[in-house]
Each structure stands twice: as structure tokens, then as C-alpha cells.
Amino acid sequence: MVIPMKNNHSYPKGNGSLWKVISTMAFGFASVTSTIALAQDSIPDGPVSINVAYAPGGSTDLMARTLQGPFSEALGHSVVVENRPGGSTIIGTTHVINAEPNGQTLLYGTNATLLNQILRDYDDYDPLTDLSHVGIAATQSLGVLAHPSLGVDTIEELVEHARANPGDVNFASSGNASLQHIAGEMLNAAADIDITHIPYTGAGPAMTDLVAGRADIMITSLLGAGDYLESGQLKLLATTGPERTQAYPDVPTVAEAGYPEYAAVSYQAFYAPRDTPESIIDQLNSALSQAATDELVEQVLETGLELHITSPSEMTEFLRNEAERYEAIIEEVGISL
Amino acid sequence: MEFFSILGDNVALGLATALTPEHLFYCALGVFLGTLAGVIPGIGTLAAMSLLFPLTFYLSPTAALVMLAGIYYGTTYGGSTTSILLNLPGTPSAAVACIDGHPMASQGRAGVALLITTIASFVGATVGILLMMLFSPMIVSVALQFGPTEYFSLMALGLIVAATMSNESPLKGLAMILVGIIVGLVGLDIYTGAGRFTFSSPTLYDGISIVALAMGLFGVSQIIGSIRSAESKVSNIQKITIRSMLPTLTECRQSVKPLFRGAGIGSFFGALPGSGGTIASFVAYATEKKISKTPERFGHGAIEGLASPESANNAADQTAFIPTMALGIPGTASMAMMLGVLMIHGISPGPSLMSNSPDLFWGLIMSFWIGNLLLLLINIPMIGLWVNLLRTPYQYLYPGILMFICLGTYSVSNSTIDLWLVILFGLAGYALLRLNFTLPPLLLGFVLGPLMEENFRRAMLYSRGDLSTFVTHPISGSFLGLAVAILATSFYLSARRKRLKEAPAP
Amino acid sequence: MRSINQSDFTGGLVLTLLGAATTGYAWIELPIGTVRQMGPGFFPAAIGLLLFFIGVFIALGALKSSDRLPTFELRSALAVIAGLAGFALTIDRFGLVPAIFVLTLLSSFASQKLNWRVSLLISVILCVLAWAIFLQGFNMPIRLWRWPF
Numbered sequence: 001m002v003i004p005m006k007n008n009h010s011y012p013k014g015n016g017s018l019w020k021v022i023s024t025m026a027f028g029f030a031s032v033t034s035t036i037a038l039a040q041d042s043i044p045d046g047p048v049s050i051n052v053a054y055a056p057g058g059s060t061d062l063m064a065r066t067l068q069g070p071f072s073e074a075l076g077h078s079v080v081v082e083n084r085p086g087g088s089t090i091i092g093t094t095h096v097i098n099a100e101p102n103g104q105t106l107l108y109g110t111n112a113t114l115l116n117q118i119l120r121d122y123d124d125y126d127p128l129t130d131l132s133h134v135g136i137a138a139t140q141s142l143g144v145l146a147h148p149s150l151g152v153d154t155i156e157e158l159v160e161h162a163r164a165n166p167g168d169v170n171f172a173s174s175g176n177a178s179l180q181h182i183a184g185e186m187l188n189a190a191a192d193i194d195i196t197h198i199p200y201t202g203a204g205p206a207m208t209d210l211v212a213g214r215a216d217i218m219i220t221s222l223l224g225a226g227d228y229l230e231s232g233q234l235k236l237l238a239t240t241g242p243e244r245t246q247a248y249p250d251v252p253t254v255a256e257a258g259y260p261e262y263a264a265v266s267y268q269a270f271y272a273p274r275d276t277p278e279s280i281i282d283q284l285n286s287a288l289s290q291a292a293t294d295e296l297v298e299q300v301l302e303t304g305l306e307l308h309i310t311s312p313s314e315m316t317e318f319l320r321n322e323a324e325r326y327e328a329i330i331e332e333v334g335i336s337l
Numbered sequence: 338m339e340f341f342s343i344l345g346d347n348v349a350l351g352l353a354t355a356l357t358p359e360h361l362f363y364c365a366l367g368v369f370l371g372t373l374a375g376v377i378p379g380i381g382t383l384a385a386m387s388l389l390f391p392l393t394f395y396l397s398p399t400a401a402l403v404m405l406a407g408i409y410y411g412t413t414y415g416g417s418t419t420s421i422l423l424n425l426p427g428t429p430s431a432a433v434a435c436i437d438g439h440p441m442a443s444q445g446r447a448g449v450a451l452l453i454t455t456i457a458s459f460v461g462a463t464v465g466i467l468l469m470m471l472f473s474p475m476i477v478s479v480a481l482q483f484g485p486t487e488y489f490s491l492m493a494l495g496l497i498v499a500a501t502m503s504n505e506s507p508l509k510g511l512a513m514i515l516v517g518i519i520v521g522l523v524g525l526d527i528y529t530g531a532g533r534f535t536f537s538s539p540t541l542y543d544g545i546s547i548v549a550l551a552m553g554l555f556g557v558s559q560i561i562g563s564i565r566s567a568e569s570k571v572s573n574i575q576k577i578t579i580r581s582m583l584p585t586l587t588e589c590r591q592s593v594k595p596l597f598r599g600a601g602i603g604s605f606f607g608a609l610p611g612s613g614g615t616i617a618s619f620v621a622y623a624t625e626k627k628i629s630k631t632p633e634r635f636g637h638g639a640i641e642g643l644a645s646p647e648s649a650n651n652a653a654d655q656t657a658f659i660p661t662m663a664l665g666i667p668g669t670a671s672m673a674m675m676l677g678v679l680m681i682h683g684i685s686p687g688p689s690l691m692s693n694s695p696d697l698f699w700g701l702i703m704s705f706w707i708g709n710l711l712l713l714l715i716n717i718p719m720i721g722l723w724v725n726l727l728r729t730p731y732q733y734l735y736p737g738i739l740m741f742i743c744l745g746t747y748s749v750s751n752s753t754i755d756l757w758l759v760i761l762f763g764l765a766g767y768a769l770l771r772l773n774f775t776l777p778p779l780l781l782g783f784v785l786g787p788l789m790e791e792n793f794r795r796a797m798l799y800s801r802g803d804l805s806t807f808v809t810h811p812i813s814g815s816f817l818g819l820a821v822a823i824l825a826t827s828f829y830l831s832a833r834r835k836r837l838k839e840a841p842a843p
Numbered sequence: 844m845r846s847i848n849q850s851d852f853t854g855g856l857v858l859t860l861l862g863a864a865t866t867g868y869a870w871i872e873l874p875i876g877t878v879r880q881m882g883p884g885f886f887p888a889a890i891g892l893l894l895f896f897i898g899v900f901i902a903l904g905a906l907k908s909s910d911r912l913p914t915f916e917l918r919s920a921l922a923v924i925a926g927l928a929g930f931a932l933t934i935d936r937f938g939l940v941p942a943i944f945v946l947t948l949l950s951s952f953a954s955q956k957l958n959w960r961v962s963l964l965i966s967v968i969l970c971v972l973a974w975a976i977f978l979q980g981f982n983m984p985i986r987l988w989r990w991p992f
Contacts, residue, residue: 176530224685302682528881531882772850772913773850
């Protein structure tokens with residue numbers, strides 16, 4: 001069946017000459033009427049946009065831009081990254097939810113995509129059902145870092161110390177309702193302790209206060225902490241993933257320290273609008289897998305992220321688990337956005 | 338002596354790294370693109386860097402950093418150009434350049450203004466770079482002393498200084514700061530996530546975009562006010578010759594000291610992670626006005642009011658690298674991106690960066706200097722071109738300015754919400770201008786107000802509600818003392834001026 | 844009636860209202876909290892109160908001097924605002940080129956020296972400029988035009 005495309009738009013060609021553009025402008029209407037999509041079950045001609053719900057320059061944006069080139073090559077479409085910041089990711093997410101389910105509009109989501117809906121009682125959409133899942137792209141375990149002046153070396157000692165000095169220990173996070181915050185509250189709940197949350201705006205300033213010894217604990221990416229661990233200016237008590245990390249195989253996980261349910265993993269994943277045909281999802285997923293070459297995986301690993309494209313069903317499964325975990329903790333400690 | 342020979346070796350190593358054709362090319366490219374991004378309002382440092390980020394995969398880490406750093410300080414420089422020519426600041430520090438830069442341009446001295454900006458950026462950057470080379474470790478240890486308590490007091494000081502910088506009464510300046518703070522508070526509270534002035538609309542959750550605020554407040558209000566007045570007067574912009582670009586001897590003499598004072602102020606504030614550059618340019622401006630024998634010239638094209646803050650914000654740009662490079666902890670998003678580039682290439686940032694990759698560190702520092710030299714070389718010939726733009730009759734020019742406002746604002750978030758805010762702030766700015774209020778303090782309040790609240794609340798969490806923490810911390814205490822002193826003097830002076838004015842009339 | 848500084852009086856009054864509204868909103872809508880655990884309403888309420896008093900001072904100060912209310916260029920304001928609003932309404936639905944035309948044509952009403960022929964010419968030049976800088980130079984994902992129907 002031949003259906004006319006609803007969004008007829010001419011994107012400027014990357015290297016078109018001035019004349020070409022002037023003529024495009026002059027004959028725009030002609031080309032508009034002749035542009036048609038052939039079939040529903042493959043991505044229509046034209047660029048595929050990866051929507052990032054953050055302003056340019058953040059780690060999610062940069063990862064999307066890292067994948068942009070290889071993904072475009074594997075998919076055979078030009079790929080653009082569009083930043084749609086605002087509403088703590090609601091604006092960008094809503095944009096994708098309302099887009100045509102033809103594979104041309106994707107969302108590069110993070111933990112926040114799911115957290116928003118759970119934390120905020122924001123029920124305009126549910127990322128589990130109102131979006132199709134293309135695949136998780138990158139994951140990262142966090143580390144529980146402590147300033148040496150606190151005098152603890154393990155999770156057990158931290159718990160003991162916190163119980164002996166209630167209200168005295170604090171933890172810094174990159175922001176209210178961030179994964180770092182949730183991870184800290186999950187530790188509070190799991191170990192039945194009460195360490196005070198001190199939110200910052202971004203991991204950088206929080207880390208500075210941790211290094212300076214104003215903050216006691218921070219659960220954060222271990223990226224860039226290497227020097228501080230080596231010199232003893234910071235201590236790594238545990239990592240937060242379900243398994244130990246490749247970078248610190250000798251450091252136990254929080255789960256190993258006696259809280260088997262505990263897991264806090266940061267991830268970035270591709271979503272598409274609801275009811276995107278399965279063939280298109282598969283096409284996108286296989287292009288992503290193709291794009292994640294060993295070389296790229298290795299390069300990305302340097303930034304602390306493990307690049308590994310999961311299958312769509314693995315992503316759905318993973319999100320369901322995450323949602324349950326978050327819901328439980330939020331019910332228990334009552335964080336709100 | 339040994340210290341200097343090591344330093345000499347390092348400089349030589351840095352120059353050898355920075356002067357390879359590859360690095361020179363990427364330095365020039367970065368500086369050029371940065372200037373362009375800066376000149377176009379709305380396209381900020383981050384957006385420009387983010388767009389070029391994928392390219393950095395194919396470059397050596399040094400080349401990538403040199404290019405991104407070029408964009409970073411190039412944008413600061415370019416931003417002043419638009420401020421001076423069109424009164425369109427994209428950042429708070431560029432708003433300071435509007436105060437005296439734009440009046441200079443209106444008086445036909447745009448060439449002088451642009452030239453002094455170029456020189457100021459070079460002087461400021463050079464001083465910043467020298468301090469960075471000589472005192473990095475010391476500066477870092479000072480920066481680590483700055484916790485929430487100190488930041489709060491620093492920001493209070495910055496706001497007080499800005500309030501007292503207008504020619505009108507300090508009361509009106511203070512009022513503008515408070516309005517700015519209120520606008521800045523729109524969004525989700527960072528401690529509890531409660532929506533403040535968001536009226537349950539997700540579009541306001543992340544607060545009001547500074548680009549929309551600055552474009553409306555300065556750009557649109559200025560256009561509305563200028564269309565008729567520009568049509569009724571004959572263009573007074575003279576033909577551009579080398580002569581008319583050169584400052585007079587008096588102007589040169591007037592600028593030398595402010596250039597270095599600004600550089601000093603900028604270097605200090607820049608090294609504090611966060612909004613150092615913004616505070617630096619406002620403080621530099623206020624300082625010049627305070628110590629000037631003719632403060633009434635400020636706001637009407639005083640060259641010191643342009644030279645000092647320009648020098649300050651470029652110096653701050655350079656010293657902002659100190660905590661980032663030496664601690665490996667990014668203070669701002671732009672810095673985070675630069676560290677990201679390092680990490681992609683397998684270089685872990687952190688205190689050992691300097692000893693582990695000296696060629697990269699010193700190459701980068703030397704490239705800063707070469708980049709600033711390139712800025713000078715690229716931009717001096719451009720000044721004539723820019724000034725010619727002003728000779729275009731205003732009725733042909735203003736639709737274009739409006740287009741840049743629209744597209745610059747739109748491109749930030751790919752949505753039209755910010756455009757409606759531009760309209761709102763444009764009208765508000767126009768009304769405030771007509772009612773004789775000074776607008777730059779509003780922008781500073783917008784930036785610093787929320788930070789001040791954030792740090793106040795954090796300080797209270799750390800001190801467990803003990804307010805005396807602000808006085809008992811020595812750094813914080815002295816900032817607050819200074820702020821009180823400045824406020825008291827300015828009210829005293831303003832009251833005395835009023836009495837003197839009213840005295841002759843019985 | 845004695846003469847007053849009308850600009851300052853109006854300005855002061857507006858600020859007073861803004862301050863009162865801010866404090867009122869914070870007081871009603873947001874928890875104020877304690878000094879140790881400041882609520883989200885604490886700071887806005889305090890700032891609003893401060894602004895309220897400063898507004899009152901400015902308005903009172905205006906009683907002592909005299910100045911007339913300035914004139915506002917209503918025609919310019921309306922034309923510029925109409926142009927910006929036109930752009931905002933057009934860009935997503937119809938694309939960049941129509942939006943620039945709407946912006947330029949509407950805002951040209953502000954000027955007495957612009958006729959429609961010149962405005963059209965300016966629009967064309969601006970389109971080319973916008974295309975070159977924003978689409979080619981900065982690779983922004985903006986559509987040149989689209990037909991929504």
C-alpha cells in the first residue's frame with residue numbers, strides 16, 4: 001500500500017551547493033507532493049532522529065553523539081541528534097511518544113525516563129507501555145566512595161558507624177531524585193540506617209566537597225576517581241552492580257556485603273513510539289548492534305560505560321525489574337520530585 | 338632557580354606540542370568556530386562544543402582538547418562583539434559588555450570598543466595563563482577551601498556589588514536583583530523537587546532559559562525602543578579607517594590599569610568552580626566604577642567599563658581550567674565535556690594528569706596562549722567589517738536581529754516555548770527600561786540567586802542549622818563583612834548625592 | 844495635586860505587587876520549613892518580602908521628586924511582538940522559510956521606512972543567511988519548510 005507521508009519536510013542536505021538549495025526552495029512544493037513512503041514495515045526514507053531529553057553537552061548527549069555516526073552507517077539512514085531538554089526529561093519523552101511510530105523518531109532515555117513517572121505521580125505516560133523498547137545501549141555500576149576521615153573501609157563498617165552516630169553521616173548526590181540519590185536511600189533502607197542526603201546540581205560539585213571532606217559518602221560513577229583511590233584521598237567501600245566491575249575486581253558489591261537485593265545501575269536505552277512495527281524495531285536493534293563494534297566498545301569503556309546492545313525483550317524485562325525496585329524503595333522512604 | 342628551569346622545560350615542551358601544524362590547525366579552527374558561535378546569540382559554548390564532539394573521536398586527545406578549548410574561550414570573546422554592536426548578550430558576562438560597550442558603539446566608537454575588547458581578552462587570558470602556569474597547586478588548595486558556606490557569602494557579595502553599580506539609586510539596583518532571583522527560582526526545587534512558580538506545567542520544571550531571558554530583556558526591548566529613534570536621527574557612524582579604530586591616547590591611558598585589575602579579579606574568581614566568570618565580570622565593572630574619579634561616565638561609554646570586565650571574564654575562562662585539570666573534577670558542563678574527551682582517549686583526569694601526561698597538559702596551556710594570539714590576529718581585521726554592519730540603516734538591520742534572536746532561542750531546545758518567554762521578557766524589559774531601571778543586575782540575580790539559595794541550604798544541612806557558620810568560617814566572614822561595608826558606603830554616598838542635589842533649592 | 848516622579852512611583856508599585864504575589868504564592872503553595880531544613884518556600888517568601896518593602900520605598904521616594912511618565916512606542920512594540928509571535932506559531936507547523944517571512948513582514952510595520960517590497964527582499968536575504976549559518980554551519984535539525992495538511 002502506498003500512503004503519503006504525513007510529515008513532509010525537506011531537511012537540508014549536508015553538502016548541497018547553494019544552487020541546489022535555492023532550487024530546492026523554489027520547487028519545494030513539487031518535491032513535497034512527490035515524497036511518499038513505500039511501506040509501513042521499514043523505516044521511511046529520510047533522517048532518523050535520536051532525541052535526547054537533555055541540553056547539549058551532558059553525558060547522555062555525548063553518548064548519543066558517539067553512536068550517531070556508526071549507527072547511521074549501519075542503518076543506511078542519516079542520523080541526527082536532537083536535544084529536547086526541559087521538564088526533567090518529560091518534554092523530550094512526550095515528543096517521542098507523540099511521534100509517528102515509523103522508526104524515524106527515537107528517544108535515548110536514561111534512568112530518569114522511568115524514575116520520573118514513578119517518583120512524580122506523573123501519569124501522562126508510562127515508559128513501560130507507552131513506548132516501544134529498542135534496546136539498552138550502555139550500563140554502568142556506581143561505587144560507594146567514602147572520605148577517609150570517616151574511618152570506614154567496608155559497607156559493614158559504614159553501617160556500624162552510621163548506627164552508632166545517627167544523623168551524623170551524610171551523603172552527597174548529583175541531585176534530588178537522581179540515581180545517586182535513590183542508590184543512597186536504597187542503602188539506608190536495606191541496612192536500616194539514616195545517612196543524611198545532601199543534593200548538589202551535578203556530580204562535579206558534589207565530588208569536590210567529598211574530596212575536601214565536607215561530605216562523607218558519595219555513591220557515584222568511578223570515573224576519574226582512580227587517582228584519589230590510589231593516593232588514599234578517597235576509599236571505595238563497594239560497587240553497586242549485581243556483579244563486581246571489570247575495573248575493580250577486588251572490590252565487593254553492596255549485595256555481597258549482606259544486602260542481596262541491592263543493585264543500582266545507571267543505563268541509557270533506546271525507545272521508539274508505541275506500536276512501532278516489530279520489523280522496524282528489529283532493523284534498528286540490529287543496526288545498533290552492528291554499530292557497537294569491539295573498537296567502539298573499548299573506547300566507550302574508558303568513560304566507564306559498558307556498551308552492549310540488548311535485545312528489545314531483554315530491555316522490557318530489565319525495565320520491569322527496575323520499576324519494581326524503584327517503586328518499593330520510593331514507597332518506603334517517600335522521595336518525591 | 339630550579340623551579341624556573343623546570344618551568345622553562347615545561348614551556349618548551351608545551352610550545353613544541355602546541356606548535357605542530359596539526360595542533361595549530363585545530364586551535365585556529367576551534368577559535369574561529371568559537372568566535373562565530375559567540376557572535377550568534379543563543380548558540381552557547383556547550384552547544385557549539387557538543388556539535389563538534391563526534392569529530393574528536395578521530396583526533397588525538399591533545400588536538401581534540403585544543404580545538405574544544407578554542408571554542409570555549411572563542412565563544413566568550415565572540416559574545417562581547419554582539420553585545421557591543423547590537424546589545425544582544427548571550428551570557429551574563431556578555432551583559433556587562435553591553436553596559437558601556439553598546440553606548441560606545443552608538444556614539445560611533447564601535448571600532449575602538451571592539452579593539453579594546455580584543456586587547457582585553459588577550460591581556461586577561463595571558464595573565465590567567467601565567468597564573469595557571471605558576472600557581473596551579475596553590476590555587477587548587479584555595480579552591481578546595483570553598484564549601485557551601487563560602488560560596489553563599491561570595492554570591493551575596495557579588496549581588497551586593499552588582500546592586501550598587503547602576504547610576505540610579507542602589508535601591509533600584511537591589512530591586513532588579515530581587516526580580517532576577519524570583520525569575521531564577523522558577524522550576525523544581527533542587528532539594529525537594531517541589532515545583533515553584535511552575536503552575537504544574539512541565540515546560541517550566543527546569544526553570545527559565547537564560548538565553549530566552551537575555552534575548553528578551555536586552556535584545557527585544559532594545560529593538561522596540563530603537564526603531565523610531567534610529568529612524569529620526571541621521572546615522573552618526575563614520576567611515577571606518579584605521580584611524581577611527583584606534584583609541585585616543587587618553588583612552589589608552591584610561592584602559593591600561595583596568596585591563597590588569599580586571600585580569601587579576603577574573604583570575605581569582607575564575608578558579609572557583611561554578612559561576613566564577615559571571616561574578617568576575619560584574620565585580621570588575623563595579624570596582625572600576627568605584628575607584629573612578631568620574632563614575633558618572635559609566636553606562637555612557639566609559640572605556641574602563643568595557644576593558645576591565647572583558648579582561649576579567651577572559652582571565653576567568655583560563656583559570657577555570659585549574660580546578661578541572663588539577664582535581665580532575667569538572668566545575669561546569671563545558672569542563673565536563675573536555676574531561677569526557679580525555680577519557681574517551683583513555684587518559685584519566687585527576688591530580689596525576691600533570692605528571693602522567695605533561696605534554697598534553699603543557700601543550701594545552703601553551704595552545705591557550707597561541708589560541709588567544711590567533712583570536713587577536715583573526716579578529717582585528719574583522720573589526721572593520723563588524724562596524725560596517727552598523728552603518729546599515731536600522732530599519733534594514735532590525736528584522737535580521739529579530740531573526741537571530743528567534744533562531745538562537747529556538748535552537749536551544751528545539752521548541753517554541755522559549756520564544757513566548759522572549760516576548761514576555763521583551764515587554765517587561767522595555768517597560769523597565771522606560772521606567773529607568775538598570776537591567777544587568779536582573780540577569781546577575783537570575784544566575785546567582787538560585788545558587789545562593791542552594792548553597793545556603795546546603796551550608797545549613799552541613800552546619801545543622803547553625804547560622805553562625807557564615808561568620809565563623811574566616812573566608813565567608815570576610816566576604817560578608819565586605820558586602821556589608823559596600824552596601825553601607827553606597828547608601829551613604831547616594832544619600833549624600835541626593836542632599837547635595839537638593840541643597841541649593843530651598 | 845503635588846507633582847511626583849511618575850516613573851518611580853509606577854515602578855515601585857509594580858515591584859511591590861510582584862513582591863507581595865511572590866510571598867503570597869510561596870506562603871500558600873509551598874512548605875516554608877525550618878532554618879536547618881529549609882523548605883522550598885522559605886527563600887521565595889523571604890525574597891518576595893524584601894522586594895515588597897523595596898518597592899514601597901521606591902514608590903515613597905517618588906513622592907519627593909517629580910517626573911512625568913515616559914512615552915511608550917506602542918506601534919513598535921506591537922509590530923515586534925506580532926513578528927515574534929508569528930515566528931513562534933509558524934516555525935513548527937510550516938518550517939523556517941515561512942517563519943522568517945512572517946517575522947519580517949509583521950515586524951516591518953514598526954518602521955515607517957520599510958515598504959513591502961523591501962521587506963520581501965530582506966526576508967529572502969535572511970532565509971539564505973539562516974540556512975547558511977544555522978543549518979549548514981551548525982547543522983541544526985530545523986526544517987526549511989513543511990506542509991502540515
